[in-house]
Amino acid sequence: MTGALTWARFSFRLQRLEILILSAAVLAASALMVWWAFELVGLSEAYPECDFFGNDSDFSGGGSACQAPTEQFFGIRASAEMLISNVWLAGLVAGLVLGVPLVAREVEGGTAQLAWTIGRSRVRWFVGRVAFAALVASLLLAVIAVVTEILASAAAPGFDMSRDFTLYGARGPLVVARGFLGLGVGVVVGAVLGRQLPALLVGLILIGLLYAAIAFGMGRWNETEGILGPRDQNARGALYVGAGLELETGERISWGDARARDLSPEMIEGIDGRMYASQADAEAGRNAIGRRYELIIPGERYPEIVAREAAVTVGLGAVLLLTALLVTQRRRPR
Amino acid sequence: MGALRMAWKLQRWEITTLAAVGAVLAVTLLAVGWRMESVQASAPDCWQTDVDAVLPQSAVNECAQAYAEHDAARTIGSMAGAGVVLLPFVLGVVLGTPVVAREIEARTASIAWSVSRSRGRWLALRTLPILAFVVLGIAVIGLSSLTLQRQLTGGEVGFGSLIPQLPVLLARGLLALAVGLVAGTLLGRTLPAVLASAVFLIAISIGLSIGLDVWMSAEAKPIAELDGTSSKVYNSGLRDDATGELINLDAFLAREDADDMLEIPPPGMTMVHWQIPGSEYPVWMAREAGVTGGLAIVAGVAFVLTALRRRP
Numbered sequence: 001m002t003g004a005l006t007w008a009r010f011s012f013r014l015q016r017l018e019i020l021i022l023s024a025a026v027l028a029a030s031a032l033m034v035w036w037a038f039e040l041v042g043l044s045e046a047y048p049e050c051d052f053f054g055n056d057s058d059f060s061g062g063g064s065a066c067q068a069p070t071e072q073f074f075g076i077r078a079s080a081e082m083l084i085s086n087v088w089l090a091g092l093v094a095g096l097v098l099g100v101p102l103v104a105r106e107v108e109g110g111t112a113q114l115a116w117t118i119g120r121s122r123v124r125w126f127v128g129r130v131a132f133a134a135l136v137a138s139l140l141l142a143v144i145a146v147v148t149e150i151l152a153s154a155a156a157p158g159f160d161m162s163r164d165f166t167l168y169g170a171r172g173p174l175v176v177a178r179g180f181l182g183l184g185v186g187v188v189v190g191a192v193l194g195r196q197l198p199a200l201l202v203g204l205i206l207i208g209l210l211y212a213a214i215a216f217g218m219g220r221w222n223e224t225e226g227i228l229g230p231r232d233q234n235a236r237g238a239l240y241v242g243a244g245l246e247l248e249t250g251e252r253i254s255w256g257d258a259r260a261r262d263l264s265p266e267m268i269e270g271i272d273g274r275m276y277a278s279q280a281d282a283e284a285g286r287n288a289i290g291r292r293y294e295l296i297i298p299g300e301r302y303p304e305i306v307a308r309e310a311a312v313t314v315g316l317g318a319v320l321l322l323t324a325l326l327v328t329q330r331r332r333p334r
Numbered sequence: 335m336g337a338l339r340m341a342w343k344l345q346r347w348e349i350t351t352l353a354a355v356g357a358v359l360a361v362t363l364l365a366v367g368w369r370m371e372s373v374q375a376s377a378p379d380c381w382q383t384d385v386d387a388v389l390p391q392s393a394v395n396e397c398a399q400a401y402a403e404h405d406a407a408r409t410i411g412s413m414a415g416a417g418v419v420l421l422p423f424v425l426g427v428v429l430g431t432p433v434v435a436r437e438i439e440a441r442t443a444s445i446a447w448s449v450s451r452s453r454g455r456w457l458a459l460r461t462l463p464i465l466a467f468v469v470l471g472i473a474v475i476g477l478s479s480l481t482l483q484r485q486l487t488g489g490e491v492g493f494g495s496l497i498p499q500l501p502v503l504l505a506r507g508l509l510a511l512a513v514g515l516v517a518g519t520l521l522g523r524t525l526p527a528v529l530a531s532a533v534f535l536i537a538i539s540i541g542l543s544i545g546l547d548v549w550m551s552a553e554a555k556p557i558a559e560l561d562g563t564s565s566k567v568y569n570s571g572l573r574d575d576a577t578g579e580l581i582n583l584d585a586f587l588a589r590e591d592a593d594d595m596l597e598i599p600p601p602g603m604t605m606v607h608w609q610i611p612g613s614e615y616p617v618w619m620a621r622e623a624g625v626t627g628g629l630a631i632v633a634g635v636a637f638v639l640t641a642l643r644r645r646p
Contacts, residue, residue, distance in 0.1 A: 017526030025533050067584070101525050109440065196525050197432055198347035201424075205355070259398055 011132035019136055022094055026140045030147045036080045037154035043073045044157040077155045084148050084170045091141050091175045092207050095182020098133040100199045103328055104190030112333035126328050137179040145175045163299045164237035177310035182207060184320025191327040218309050226295030237299030247290040263289055341463035348428050356471050359417050360478040366411040367481030373404045411482050415496040418479045422472050422503050423535055426510025429464045431527040434641055435518030443646035457641050472507045476500040492564020492612025499619045505626035510535055512633030519640045546622060556580055556606040564612025572603045
């Protein structure tokens with residue numbers, strides 16, 4: 001117990017400024033989000049007759065009494081969504097900022113030799129430092145993950161957000177998972193460069209590339225599992241993974257392929273939902289080209305898809321941390 | 335020359351990384367801008383402003399291809415445009431924070447400050463080359479983005495512009511530099527100073543944005559025509575043609591007789607929009623640059639005062 005306390009106190013002292021600034025930012029953002037959540041819940045409970053999202057099939061509009069609360073609700077909701085939409089950055093940045101100095105500061109400050117020789121082994125030293133940074137990042141980001149979930153639920157009263165892809169990736173466990181990716185990138189770049197600020201810059205670029213690669217890869221993976229969405233309505237809470245044109249032969253092609261095949265670029269949708277080359281064809285209902293289709297992943301699969309992406313992200317972060325360990329083991333302390 | 339060499343030796347890693355990022359961004363901006371221009375030039379009929387003109391089928395197909403190529407370039411251009419907006423902040427913070435913080439962190443400040451003739455001279459020699467680099471970097475990026483900017487806005491100067499004008503970019507860069515210098519001096523640690531500067535600049539940017547919005551909405555005028563995407567519209571309403579009386583659209587729709595009206599605006603009234611016309615965009619850019627530049631001067635003075643009094 002004493003050993004753990006000493007380890008925590010020592011690790012905190014080495015990174016206290018970063019931890020305090022990150023904590024203050026997390027606290028401020030969380031307080032704002034909780035306040036918005038209270039406001040939104042308060043409005044939905046105070047004006048149940050207004051039915052902000054039209055859940056009630058007998059909704060009659062609520063009259064002019066609903067105009068002000070509706071405007072207020074959607075005003076707060078727009079601000080909340082803007083903040084949540086940018087929160088995905090928090091995980092990456094927090095991980096990076098905590099990861100970069102772990103090795104780089106010791107090398108830059110010329111204290112690496114001392115730190116690595118007084119410890120029982122370099123691996124032990126590395127694991128101790130990374131474990132604390134990972135713990136702090138997880139705790140801070142867990143707060144953000146929980147608060148974003150609360151706010152997202154408050155912004156969509158009556159909907160089960162645990163089965164809904166709205167604001168996918170910007171709330172919940174993925175925020176924490178990205179912290180591990182940021183931490184991995186930060187530690188490995190810091191260990192290689194041995195300079196904090198350049199490592200931060202290179203880390204930001206690397207994180208951007210890795211994030212884009214993960215988003216692209218997961219997008220393609222999700223696309224292979226997409227099912228045909230309902231044609232006549234929006235699939236509430238679903239993740240849209242593809243769209244295109246289903247030809248009369250049953251063949252499905254993307255809009256890019258439709259253009260490449262020189263199908264009319266200005267297709268017109270007839271009242272029967274089919275696409276026609278001209279207004280005359282649409283009115284006569286002849287020579288239909290096909291109909292639009294959308295591929296979706298239904299909201300019920302939200303937990304599974306989130307868990308999958310989180311596993312990939314954390315896995316990549318773990319690989320980067322292992323790489324950083326190898327680099328640190330072989331690195332000269334100057 | 336000696337100051338430049340010293341600045342380079344002390345910050346070569348950051349300068350090299352930022353120069354590389356800036357070079358990639360500048361080349362991307364120029365390439366995408368020229369690409370969009372050449373696509374337009376190769377099929378000028380596709381961008382004609384006469385909406386009633388009917389194109390033959392062959393031209394329709396050609397235009398579809400041209401639009402697709404133009405859109406692809408626009409997507410990359412929009413991302414590069416976001417880079418232009420971010421770069422002044424990154425340049426200022428990354429180059430500003432280590433000037434004093436690194437000396438304090440490495441415990442070399444007392445030596446550096448005592449071997450120099452005065453601390454003021456040391457500050458000037460260390461800060462001015464960085465200031466020159468920030469200004470030069472922003473100028474290069476700002477000028478490289480001009481062709482792209484013209485393409486993204488369809489040649490219209492107005493509030494639909496993604497990339498602000500060069501004076502605003504410069505003012506933001508100077509503000510970020512000054513904030514970075516102050517944070518580095520106060521905290522005496524490079525990485526926490528970068529983080530603190532970023533948090534502070536985000537807060538300032540949000541505050542400035544809200545403040546400017548309030549200022550603009552207060553000066554918005556009711557004008558009948560909507561000026562495309564180049565104007566900034568705040569509200570809509572109706573003007574009584576006979577009396578000139580103005581009424582807010584929400585207030586008008588809340589009137590009991592509004593539901594019975596067959597058309598809006600009803601006869602005898604004209605729809606108006608409270609807006610800042612796109613023609614006033616340069617004025618507002620100058621105001622924003624002035625306010626941001628003023629804040630940069632305040633932060634710069636704060637830096638000099640804190641750096642002169644800081645214990646090494």
